[in-house]
Amino acid sequence: MLDYASVKEGAQIVLSTSSDENHPPENIIDGLDETFWATTGLYPQEVIIRFKSPINISSVAISCFNVQKIALEGSEQDNSDKFVLLSEQEFDRDDHHKQNEEIRVEGNKQVHCLRLLITSGYDHFVAVYNVKVNGRG
Amino acid sequence: MPTILRAKCIVTGDAGVGKSSICQVFHSDSSHFPKNYTMTVGVELLVKPVNIPDTRDQVELFLYDSAGKDVFSEQVTKFWEHPNLVMVVYDVTNEASFTNCVRWLERVYSVKPDVSLPGVLVANKTDLDQRRVVSPKQGKELALSKGLGYFECSADKVLIQNILGEVPWDVDNLSEKQLELNHQDQIDHGMTNSSTAIL
Ligand SMILES: Nc1nc2c(ncn2[C@@H]2O[C@H](COP(=O)(O)OP(=O)(O)OP(=O)(O)O)[C@@H](O)[C@H]2O)c(=O)[nH]1
Ligand SMILES: [Mg+2]
Numbered sequence: 001m002l003d004y005a006s007v008k009e010g011a012q013i014v015l016s017t018s019s020d021e022n023h024p025p026e027n028i029i030d031g032l033d034e035t036f037w038a039t040t041g042l043y044p045q046e047v048i049i050r051f052k053s054p055i056n057i058s059s060v061a062i063s064c065f066n067v068q069k070i071a072l073e074g075s076e077q078d079n080s081d082k083f084v085l086l087s088e089q090e091f092d093r094d095d096h097h098k099q100n101e102e103i104r105v106e107g108n109k110q111v112h113c114l115r116l117l118i119t120s121g122y123d124h125f126v127a128v129y130n131v132k133v134n135g136r137g
Numbered sequence: 138m139p140t141i142l143r144a145k146c147i148v149t150g151d152a153g154v155g156k157s158s159i160c161q162v163f164h165s166d167s168s169h170f171p172k173n174y175t176m177t178v179g180v181e182l183l184v185k186p187v188n189i190p191d192t193r194d195q196v197e198l199f200l201y202d203s204a205g206k207d208v209f210s211e212q213v214t215k216f217w218e219h220p221n222l223v224m225v226v227y228d229v230t231n232e233a234s235f236t237n238c239v240r241w242l243e244r245v246y247s248v249k250p251d252v253s254l255p256g257v258l259v260a261n262k263t264d265l266d267q268r269r270v271v272s273p274k275q276g277k278e279l280a281l282s283k284g285l286g287y288f289e290c291s292a293d294k295v296l297i298q299n300i301l302g303e304v305p306w307d308v309d310n311l312s313e314k315q316l317e318l319n320h321q322d323q324i325d326h327g328m329t330n331s332s333t334a335i336l
Contacts, residue, residue, distance in 0.1 A: 019138075020140045021138045040141060041145075041197075042144075042145055043219045123252060123253075124144075124221050
């Protein structure tokens with residue numbers, strides 16, 4: 001299955017609220033499991049991924065650490081601040097393992113930009129290793 | 138590119154104990170000590186970059202200078218979500234401001250119970266030696282019992298770097314975690330960094 005949120009498929013990071021040069025947001029879409037984006041303090045934190053072209057998203061798989069509350073939002077346009085809520089989740093705490101979560105997205109919405117909005121965490125910093133987007137291009 | 142870490146510090150305590158004075162002296166690098174009392178209404182946010190020694194990195198400290206007057210307390214705690222640090226200030230010439238510290242702490246913890254929250258108890262106005270009623274020993278004991286650092290100062294001379302040096306950073310705990318979770322390396326590293334920054 002194609003992972004639309006990957007550099008290989010033409011995805012890009014267009015915005016992020018934390019940029020530590022050792023752990024940049026591009027690590028989320030590099031297709032590698034061990035690299036991650038690290039936040040550098042405070043909430044909320046967000047990152048916006050732009051796909052090569054609009055996707056009909058059916059699910060989003062996220063692998064992360066210390067994330068508590070997260071919202072997924074989508075925008076139809078490739079360059080807009082009009083986002084609609086796709087899903088809101090609260091992840092369980094796991095002090096010893098990555099959180100691997102699959103979020104189903106209903107409603108057949110066309111999404112060109114996907115925003116991950118982390119509104120709280122289980123620690124002062126959180127990490128996002130990977131985001132995989134399934135759907136139809 | 139240098140990394141900028143961000144930390145939110147709640148500054149709380151009774152009205153008139155000198156919270157705003159401490160924050161402003163710090164913010165202005167000691168050039169501005171407000172002699173006249175202006176009551177803080179709600180919360181005033183001051184952002185101050187602090188360099189991490191021996192690196193090009195910085196911690197941007199977000200100081201939430203919070204009103205001490207009780208009428209504002211509900212309004213104030215709304216701004217207290219997701220703190221990284223807490224500073225509880227009292228006036229050494231005012232016994233009530235000291236006993237109320239426990240209440241302020243409880244308020245802070247009621248907002249964010251599930252994240253470790255290092256903090257410091259600040260005994261202010263030590264220049265008013267003659268009128269001092271709360272002894273250093275009392276202050277230290279309270280700090281110890283609450284797991285806080287302890288610091289004495291008078292706001293016109295204070296260096297917040299020194300206050301933050303008294304914060305009992307949970308560095309041991311962090312490095313333990315680091316062994317357990319090497320993939321979390323950077324996260325812990327970040328915390329250790331921000332602590333050394335301000336030490
Ligand atoms: N002598 C002396 N006076 C101080 C010191 N720190 C603050 N003051 C004075 O105490 C008064 C009150 O200080 P503020 O910093 O406004 O007090 P606050 O804690 O912010 O009060 P609220 O905003 O009402 O909660 C001012 O007149 C300051 O000049 C100090 O260390 N020594
Ligand atoms: Mg004030």
